[in-house]
Amino acid sequence: MKATDAAPAPCVAIERDCMRDKIRKAVIARILDGSYSAGTRLKEMALAQEFQTSQAPVREALRELESLGLVETQRYKGTYIRVASEEETREAYALRACIEEACARLAIPVSADNLALLQADVDGLVAAVRRKDLDDYARYNLAFHRRVVALSGNRTMLKVWDSLGWEVRSRQTLNTAHRQPRFQAAVKEHQTIVDHLAAGDGETAGRILRAHTEPFVASPSPKK
Incomplete structure (x- = not known):
């Protein structure tokens, strides 16, 4: 019988969701208080190290922020803070x-x-x-x-x-x-x-x- 990959444990998925939300809220707070200005580059590795997590929840948080129009990702260049016109x-x-x-x-x-x-x-x-x-x-x-x-x-x-x-x-x-x-x-x-x-x-x-x-x-x- 062929073995199949096990689905991620529910607790792991919940933990990642919580970390994603934590990172997203932190970036938003920094935009609001001026710590992150337009053009600031957000480095996945640096954020992962800061929040002591893997890059997966960081990447998910940045995708959510991009869907809100708060950041933009440029191919081969990275993700940057943007300000709406x-x-x-x-x-x-x-x-x-x-x-x-x-x-x-x-x-x-x-x-x-x-x-x-x-x-x-x-x-x-x-x-x-x-x-x-x-x-x-x-x-x-x-x-x-x-x-x-x-x-x-x-x-x-x-x-x-x-x-x-x-x-x-x-x-x-x-x-x-x-x-x-x-x-x-x-x-x-x-x-x-x-x-x-x-x-x-x-x-x-x-x-x-x-x-x-x-x-x-x-x-x-x-x-x-």
């Missing part, structure tokens, strides 16, 4: 506006438990504004918008939304001086969205979501 960012926000408007309509009816989660996100935004904590604001804002998309039950739209790399893109947008949002007004808009979803009015909630996002589509870069 102004046009690419506007296009991403335009697509996000369409997705979130549609998802708000599809989310109706929203259960009491899910409304409570959305309200918790808004409460987190309120607290972040009070503390002037941009990191927490970005985190709760991202959680709120992703939750609305997820509540639609449309896995394809959620996958597309995730693929736009909002963990970095939205934080970079908030860091851009000419795009600093009017935080108090933005928080009120989030609360109004929750109120309309609670009332079963997905149409209005969707229109507000779209209007909330569209300023980022139209905002040009400041002239130098």
Whole structure:
């Protein structure tokens, strides 16, 4: 009887997935804090040594980052940090506006438990504004918008939304001086969205979501 290769042990696969996520999150954190600037080369071997792992999870993490548009791999040259162009960012926000408007309509009816989660996100935004904590604001804002998309039950739209790399893109947008949002007004808009979803009015909630996002589509870069 011919021997066959055994499948990888489940615990090994889980461990590799965890390491991949750890590396991906570390690279994202370094992009956000400026440790990795555009053009920085990411060396697989160096990252593997830093995280005391093989190159396999490093390679997987870099593939995920490339799918998010955060790095680019050049044949025979390596993998480098990239920064989205102004046009690419506007296009991403335009697509996000369409997705979130549609998802708000599809989310109706929203259960009491899910409304409570959305309200918790808004409460987190309120607290972040009070503390002037941009990191927490970005985190709760991202959680709120992703939750609305997820509540639609449309896995394809959620996958597309995730693929736009909002963990970095939205934080970079908030860091851009000419795009600093009017935080108090933005928080009120989030609360109004929750109120309309609670009332079963997905149409209005969707229109507000779209209007909330569209300023980022139209905002040009400041002239130098």
